[in-house]
Amino acid sequence: MHEGVILLHGLARTRRSMRPLAAYCKRQGYCVVNAGYPSRRHPIEILAQSVIPPAVAALRRQGVARIHFVTHSMGGILLRAYLAVQIPANLGRVVMLSPPNQGSELVDCLCRFAWFRLLFGPAGCQLGTAEEASPARLGPAAFPLGILTGNRPALGLSRFFPGPSDGKVSVARAQLPGMADFLVLPCGHSLIMRHRLVQEQVTHFLVTGQFRR
Template sequence: MTLEPTKPQDGVVLLHGISRTARSFRKMEIAIERAGYATLNVDYASRRKALQELVEDIDPAIELFAGALDGSVHFVCHSMGGLVARAYLARRRPRNLGRVVMLGTPNGGSEIADRLKRFPLYRTFFGPAGQQLGTRRDTTTAALLPPVDYPVGIIAGDRSIYPVAGALLPRPHDGRVSVANTGVDGMADHMVVHASHPWLVRNDAAIAATLAFLQDGRFTPGSARRVG
């Protein structure tokens, strides 16, 4: 009897958004593990450091995780976590990099950050990285986020639970980021689900689409709206 060779196990690094924790990704993490992937759900000091410092903080754990895999290492990121991933992959790209999914990531910046970043309360709460989330990026921040040259799938939301903040954004938006500003040049696929910014990582359609992209490099339409 000939035994089938064991399929190498892929892994997924999960990076939460600003002012969130790894717990926010728990439902997504469980679904990814049930699909057969190893996971690394990273907690990082999103409100206390700039993007370039966060890259250094998360590197040891990701390097160890990626190096222990027999297969590819993928990234699934929420909100600012996608910018952290972009900055990380520009400087510390694993040799076995697979695919990247971003949910509600302000790749083109957030108009809300443009309006609020000069206010002391915003600066205190969101810290150095919060100053890097606007649409008008300085040369240092722009250099951290070069064009993507790896497979990226982007999921945006078009519902808001923030009536005041949402009024500052062009429609459609998720209450924190406009759909238009989630996109990035070179992305492989883009879709919209009916969810607000904080709930994107718990949305069933977004979770199903994430798993589809990790497997095939494309989203499954389902009940979501494809863009492009």
């Protein structure tokens, strides 16, 4: 039986951002659902329950043996919100790309501005570092998780972070207790999913449960 992969894009993105990764996973033999969702319209909890169950159902109709997830940025927080409520019986492995698992200092700085709230919607301001923010309330990983993040911020964005970052999420805050593996690559936040090295590491983790060193 085939194995399946559900892809979840990040905030203010569409499924188009994940198409190169979707194509790569298909070439590796996976059944792929590249799920899109209106990331700026609803809170994280509503988005998670609206997009992930239909994607899981679509793969089950194809008779897949295991369902893996690969997420980018806020997509990882959606998945954590979903798995906090229910874990599919045939859940495989999870790879998160640049996830704000402990929130983002950039959000802390920007969510006080009306233009940010208007542009990024209710989910955007849920991604801060405070204890009441969504990432902090979701707890450690209770599933096989590998996290890939970058350390090449876009020009001018490094000043928002006390240490290395990819320009949107710090290396330290991408991590999550319970993760099986963690790897930092020379990538920025927005295009990390397009790098061939990242794509190869994603499928290596899906097969082996660890990244290639």
